[in-house]
Amino acid sequence: MTTFDPLAITCPTPHAETERVLLGHGSGGQLMAELLRDVITPALGGGGVLEDAAVVSVAGTQIVFSTDSFVVTPRFFPGGDIGSLAVHGTVNDVAMRGATPVALSVAYVLEEGLPMTELRRITASVATAAHAAGVPVVTGDTKVVERGSADGIYLTTTGIGVRPPGVDPSAAKCRPGDVVLVSGPIGGHGMAILSARQDLGFDSDIVSDSQPLHLLVRTMLDVGGAAVHALRDPTRGGVASALNELSEASGVSIEVDEAALPVSPQVAAACETLGLDPLHVANEGCLIAMVAPESADRVLAAMRRRPEGVTARAIGRVGDGPGRVTVRTLVGSSRVLDMLVGEQLPRIC
């Protein structure tokens, strides 16, 4: 276990008026939301920029389009590596808008001096993950920067997908009474990265949950159709940030039942040791769905028939009016669940 040294803290104090980019601006939490709201979105002018994926109508077909850069460190971790993560992350972002991913691109930024064996291994991992997901990599790019100008390798994957007519899950569509479903145990990715990064004193049988979720989504939409109001993969910022984004986009309150949260004993123990809330820890292979109450049981049953959703469960409900995200704790009280503020784990994906 590393000792706590307050002088070694690099995590900046959150401060919206800062004149420089901070690590927290990439956290998936509140600082990032402010950066998007104040700097990026006003300039680029698109409401779509705040979504994980955009929908573009092309010759009458709904094309879903999503991009993500991956800067995870270390590049290899229990349960995956930067290559498989880049494929899964983009496949999932496309899927969360209800689309079937049909093609991926991958752009490399390589640091001069990167061992060629690592590049081969990561490229093989991209290929394996893409093949397993059934989504081909059709184009790409390679840039090299001088030693010291990058940290080995960064990948940017972009995906396009096709959405059937009538399907439109959206962050803004949560409705009072919706049941909050989660497809699997939370916190696995973040804790796997953390355990791979430092000797933190917990033996790591914690493995990243990184996996593609598009077939699970297809099953859910086949069964639930338009009753599946919203889908979100709670990556950076964890379940807490995802729920806050949904709450804000839809103007609703959401209540989560702490007792219902699926957290593995290993993740729970590691979070407790480090003082982290599993609701703030990143995931790369589970999703949150907001489903109309009359369809929630059927959708949940269908999820459980798939390997990615075998431990799916209901964890909460959308309240009757606008409001915050709250957690009903194990002792029966209620606490407000905020977005992550500042930076918990830099370069988690």
Add this chain to the structure above:
Amino acid sequence: MTTFDPLAITCPTPHAETERVLLGHGSGGQLMAELLRDVITPALGGGGVLEDAAVVSVAGTQIVFSTDSFVVTPRFFPGGDIGSLAVHGTVNDVAMRGATPVALSVAYVLEEGLPMTELRRITASVATAAHAAGVPVVTGDTKVVERGSADGIYLTTTGIGVRPPGVDPSAAKCRPGDVVLVSGPIGGHGMAILSARQDLGFDSDIVSDSQPLHLLVRTMLDVGGAAVHALRDPTRGGVASALNELSEASGVSIEVDEAALPVSPQVAAACETLGLDPLHVANEGCLIAMVAPESADRVLAAMRRRPEGVTARAIGRVGDGPGRVTVRTLVGSSRVLDMLVGEQLPRIC
């Protein structure tokens, strides 16, 4: 003018058997071609990876899909910046396959400490360039890495476009007798970056040619149709690398007439001072077209009616058999024009 210090050379000797990534692997020249051929493409399995853009058939519509990372240094240069360059580069890659670009994504990798004013300025430049090109930025991503893990900002833009039925310019379609057209003066981008990077002793009125070419391409295809066999924007590696790629993909020889090459006096003088061949210098706002001889004059006339093509001209011809790319020199002799070997100007785009 910088003095020549052989000990300061970081440019590696080209060597295919190297076990590490070299700067030359990002050059757009021969080392990069080897990296793609030996490492990237075999793993990813797509012929499409070697093209600047892929064509994906979606519900009967031909979608052209292209991605590029931008790591140019300096970030601001005469005639543009990393933001406008990222938009133009991807718009042009989509256009070179005959498509009309319809949407862009932009993914940022930001270094902790980047002044927020720079991020605002670059984002505004992305927005302005996208608006001017008529191609909206619809989605994006933001990652932040620790100080020292990137060089300020890297951008990855991805574009999707729609290609009309029957249009299919391709690197493999050059035919004997085709006329080689170039849309404008060459070498402007590379020399503008070089002049911005160092005090090289030439007063820089050299400005990058960075500009979108999709409307020029549309005009050419409207006039020339299927007679426009191949289109290529000669970016990294310059006209020489682009012609070699076309020659190889189509199995044809190409002869270029040195006297016909459009090189501005400023670029010519700077290249001579530095011992560079303008044919190897990067461009970001001109294109090469291989056009059937019976249509070449009409296509050329149409190009000249557009501002991006006002100085377009014919610079050569595809030979009758397979072979190399050669240049007929000013004195009437012929020399082989190879791809760039190793690295001429790292981080040119």
